[in-house]
Amino acid sequence: LDRSLRCPYCGARFSVREETAIAVCPYCGTALWPANGKEVNEHYIYEDQLGLRGAQNAVKEEARRLYSAPEDLGEIMTARSGFLHYVPLHLYHVRVKAGCPHSEAAILEEEYKTVLASKFPRLNIPESYTFPVRGWREFQPKILERGMYYHVGTRPEALKSRASERARRRVALHASSICEEPRVEDETHWDGIIHYPFWEINYNYKGRLYKGLVDAAGGDVVYIEYPTIEGRHSLLGLSTGVLISGLLLGGSVGVFIGQPLAGALGGLTATLPLAYPLARNRKRSTRIYMINPGSSSEAPTGVEAKG
Numbered sequence: 001l002d003r004s005l006r007c008p009y010c011g012a013r014f015s016v017r018e019e020t021a022i023a024v025c026p027y028c029g030t031a032l033w034p035a036n037g038k039e040v041n042e043h044y045i046y047e048d049q050l051g052l053r054g055a056q057n058a059v060k061e062e063a064r065r066l067y068s069a070p071e072d073l074g075e076i077m078t079a080r081s082g083f084l085h086y087v088p089l090h091l092y093h094v095r096v097k098a099g100c101p102h103s104e105a106a107i108l109e110e111e112y113k114t115v116l117a118s119k120f121p122r123l124n125i126p127e128s129y130t131f132p133v134r135g136w137r138e139f140q141p142k143i144l145e146r147g148m149y150y151h152v153g154t155r156p157e158a159l160k161s162r163a164s165e166r167a168r169r170r171v172a173l174h175a176s177s178i179c180e181e182p183r184v185e186d187e188t189h190w191d192g193i194i195h196y197p198f199w200e201i202n203y204n205y206k207g208r209l210y211k212g213l214v215d216a217a218g219g220d221v222v223y224i225e226y227p228t229i230e231g232r233h234s235l236l237g238l239s240t241g242v243l244i245s246g247l248l249l250g251g252s253v254g255v256f257i258g259q260p261l262a263g264a265l266g267g268l269t270a271t272l273p274l275a276y277p278l279a280r281n282r283k284r285s286t287r288i289y290m291i292n293p294g295s296s297s298e299a300p301t302g303v304e305a306k307g
């Protein structure tokens with residue numbers, strides 16, 4: 001059963017499925033709770049840093065570096081259309097504690113974690129894609145020229161334990177060096193949603209159309225379709241993903257004796273992420289993402305990474 005909603009910001013009517021967790025106006029991005037139509041306050045965004053032209057250039061540049069593609073690919077390819085996809089992420093404040101029965105010692109870990117909040121099989125965003133954990137801003141509705149905001153398909157509670165999974169394991173491991181049966185408490189909570197931009201770029205090479213996907217906040221090319229040198233099939237060339245130092249607090253695993261929480265709390269308030277400019281000087285490293293062949297109309301056969 002579909003539910004019809006009216007955007008309080010731009011007035012557009014749009015419908016959402018009954019099971020949609022958070023409805024999002026596709027035109028201006030305003031997020032609403034479907035149950036009562038109230039606006040979601042905990043709404044953030046990573047701005048598109050590239051624009052259409054910048055995304056096209058990124059694809060072109062990446063094409064020049066592909067080893068198994070024709071040498072002239074980057075030179076004679078012509079960029080055609082582009083579309084900006086704002087996909088939703090759930091943002092979690094992960095906070096996990098472990099303590100021992102007869103000890104004052106406690107282990108605490110805190111970090112922000114983002115998880116893709118809907119499925120986008122057609123976009124081919126790799127499942128293991130690492131989104132940045134700083135640099136988002138307060139969301140402001142804005143009508144997109146050529147782009148779309150997407151609904152949140154998965155409820156906040158559903159992905160919470162996945163967000164804190166690694167922290168729980170790390171904390172338990174640390175505590176197990178102090179006592180045999182540490183008590184692990186997971187105080188992770190949902191902090192909101194973040195809309196994250198990807199440019200989908202179409203380009204023409206010798207009369208055929210190919211596709212590329214660019215991380216519009218980080219600038220990296222997620223993948224490019226390209227013809228092989230033999231010209232038999234189009235392949236999905238895959239470039240590096242973005243790997244941003246994963247923990248906001250830099251892996252804040254520590255043992256705090258006596259006052260277990262004070263140190264970590266101080267660190268957290270000092271590094272609240274809202275005011276950060278986009279992390280341009282972040283750490284980069286190569287990570288190869290495999291695209292699930294079942295989710296693409298063209299089966300990916302080639303994978304290539306840049307250094």
Ligand SMILES: [Zn+2]
Pocket residue numbers: 007008009010011012025026027028029030
């Ligand atoms: Zn709207």
